[in-house]
Amino acid sequence: MxxxxxxxxxxxxxxxxxxxxxxxxxxxxxxxxxxxxxxxxxxxxxxxxxxxxxxxxxxxxxxxxxxxxxxxxxxxxxxxxxxxxxxxxxxxxxxxxxxxxxxxxxxxxxxxxxxxxxxxxxxxxxxxxxxxxxxxxxxxxxxxxxxxxxxxxxxxxxxxxxxxxxxxxxxxxxxxxxxxxxxxxxxxxxxxxxxxxxxxxxxxxxxxxxxKVAPKEAAPATPEPSQQTTSAPAPPPKTEEFPWALLLGVGGAALAAVLFAVLRPKPLPLRIAGSGPPRDFDVRGNTTLRLGGEGGSAALDAYPLAGTREVVATVKGGRGQFTLVPQPGTKARVYHNGVPLEAPSPLRYGDEVRVSILDSNGALVKETRLKFSDPNKTI
Missing domain, CATH: 3.40.50.410 (von Willebrand factor, type A domain)
Incomplete structure (x- = not known):
C-alpha cells in the first residue's frame, strides 16, 4: 500500500x-x-x-x-x-x-x-x-x-x-x-x-x-575505529500510527491527475503558411483559431493577414478534426480549395484557403493563399 x-x-x-x-x-x-x-x-x-x-x-x-x-x-x-x-x-x-x-x-x-x-x-x-x-x-x-x-x-x-x-x-x-x-x-x-x-x-x-530523477543521497561515512565512541544503548524508536488517510488522499489525487493526462484529448498540430513565415498552432476541442483580426500576430490563437484587421474566418477543433467556419459580416471573400466558403467545411492537411481583401468599391486590394499542413511531418 x-x-x-x-x-x-x-x-x-x-x-x-x-x-x-x-x-x-x-x-x-x-x-x-x-x-x-x-x-x-x-x-x-x-x-x-x-x-x-x-x-x-x-x-x-x-x-x-x-x-x-x-x-x-x-x-x-x-x-x-x-x-x-x-x-x-x-x-x-x-x-x-x-x-x-x-x-x-x-x-x-x-x-x-x-x-x-x-x-x-x-x-x-x-x-x-x-x-x-x-x-x-x-x-x-x-x-x-x-x-x-x-x-x-x-x-x-x-x-x-x-x-x-x-x-x-x-x-x-x-x-x-x-x-x-x-x-x-x-x-x-x-x-x-x-x-x-x-x-x-x-x-x-x-x-x-x-x-528528471531525484539524485540519491550519499550514505553517511562510517567513522574510523579511533573516532567511534561508546554510549548507552538508544531507547527503542517510538511507534507512531501511519498516516494512511493522508497517503490515500494523495494517491487518489495523483490517480485523478494521471487519468486526466491520459484521457484528455491531445491537441491537433496545425501549420499555416501564407505570405510570411509559417506559424504552428495546437488546436484543441475548445479552441477557436482566428484567421485575421487585430493583434492576431501577438497571439497564439490567431494567424494575421496582410491588408485587413478583420477576422475573415475561423478554424475550430474537435473530435480529431478541423472545421473551417465562415465569419459573418466579413468584407473579404474566402475560398476553400477554390470553392466559396459559405458554410462550415471540414479542413484537412494539404487544403488551401484563398482570402481576397476588397476595398469599399469591391476592387481587389490584397490576395493571400494559406496552406495548411501537419508540422510534425514538414519539419
Whole structure:
C-alpha cells in the first residue's frame, strides 16, 4: 500500500506544471513599447525537448516574440544550449524583413547528445546584455529539466563551474558562479526583465530547474575505529500510527491527475503558411483559431493577414478534426480549395484557403493563399 501511494505521489509531482511561467502575449506586450533594447533568447535544444513536442512550441513562441516584440534597431541575440551552448546570432535588424530572416535561424528540432547546462548560457547572456548598454530582456525557453552531462568530460567540467553535483540549490564558490551571481544582481536592479517559457524564474533571476530523477543521497561515512565512541544503548524508536488517510488522499489525487493526462484529448498540430513565415498552432476541442483580426500576430490563437484587421474566418477543433467556419459580416471573400466558403467545411492537411481583401468599391486590394499542413511531418 505504501509503495502504491508513493508511486502515485511521484506521478502527481511529475505532472504539476511549472509556476510563474510567462505568457507569450505578456512578453510581447512588455517588449514592444520599450526601445532601444537588447533581447536575448536562450533556447533549450537538448534531447528532452522532443517530449510533448516542446521544441515546436518553443519555436512558435520565439517567432511571435521576434516578429511582434521588437522594433527596428533593437538588438536580438540567440543562444541555444544542451550539454554545451552556442551563440547562433547577435544582430540589430533594422526592418521587419531582416527580422524574418533571423526567424529562419530559430532551431527546428532538438540536437543529439545528453546533458543540459542552462546556467552557462544564461551567464553569457547576462554579460552580453550588460555590455550592450540597452534595456535588457532575457527569455529562457526550456522544459526546466537538469541533466548533468557526465558522459561528456569537457561539458561536465564546465557544468561543475555552475553546479554542485546532486544539488540545484547549493551553488559552488567558483569564479564563474560568483560572476554569474553578480550579473544576476545587476539584472534585478536594471529596468529590464527575465522571462521564462516552460520554466519558473525565481526572485534571484535564476531559472528554477528540476532533476528528471531525484539524485540519491550519499550514505553517511562510517567513522574510523579511533573516532567511534561508546554510549548507552538508544531507547527503542517510538511507534507512531501511519498516516494512511493522508497517503490515500494523495494517491487518489495523483490517480485523478494521471487519468486526466491520459484521457484528455491531445491537441491537433496545425501549420499555416501564407505570405510570411509559417506559424504552428495546437488546436484543441475548445479552441477557436482566428484567421485575421487585430493583434492576431501577438497571439497564439490567431494567424494575421496582410491588408485587413478583420477576422475573415475561423478554424475550430474537435473530435480529431478541423472545421473551417465562415465569419459573418466579413468584407473579404474566402475560398476553400477554390470553392466559396459559405458554410462550415471540414479542413484537412494539404487544403488551401484563398482570402481576397476588397476595398469599399469591391476592387481587389490584397490576395493571400494559406496552406495548411501537419508540422510534425514538414519539419
Amino acid at each position: 505504501l509503495r502504491f501511494s508513493l508511486t502515485f505521489f511521484a506521478l502527481l509531482t511529475a505532472l504539476l506544471p511549472a509556476l510563474a511561467q510567462s505568457d507569450t502575449r505578456e512578453i510581447v506586450s512588455e517588449l514592444k513599447d520599450k526601445t532601444p533594447k537588447c533581447v536575448v533568447l536562450i533556447m533549450d535544444v537538448s534531447e528532452s525537448m522532443k517530449v510533448d513536442d516542446y521544441n515546436r512550441k518553443m519555436r512558435s513562441a520565439a517567432e511571435a516574440i521576434v516578429k511582434d516584440g521588437l522594433s527596428d534597431g533593437d538588438q536580438l541575440v540567440l543562444y541555444t544550449f544542451g550539454s554545451g551552448f552556442k551563440k547562433v546570432f547577435d544582430e540589430t535588424p533594422q526592418t521587419p524583413a531582416a527580422r524574418r530572416k533571423l526567424i529562419e535561424q530559430l532551431p527546428l528540432k532538438p540536437e543529439p547528445g545528453e546533458g543540459t547546462n542552462i546556467r552557462q548560457p544564461h551567464h553569457e547572456a547576462l554579460k552580453l546584455a550588460h555590455a550592450s548598454g540597452k534595456t535588457p530582456f532575457i527569455v529562457i525557453m526550456t522544459d526546466s529539466f537538469n541533466d548533468p552531462p557526465k558522459n561528456t568530460p569537457d561539458a561536465y567540467t564546465e557544468y561543475q563551474k555552475y553546479y554542485t553535483p546532486g544539488k540545484l540549490d547549493v551553488y559552488p564558490s567558483t569564479p564563474e558562479n560568483q560572476d554569474y551571481e553578480s550579473q544576476l544582481a545587476w539584472m534585478n536592479a536594471s529596468p529590464g526583465k527575465t522571462f521564462g517559457i516552460g520554466v519558473e524564474i525565481l526572485p534571484s533571476g535564476r531559472p528554477k530547474e528540476r532533476f
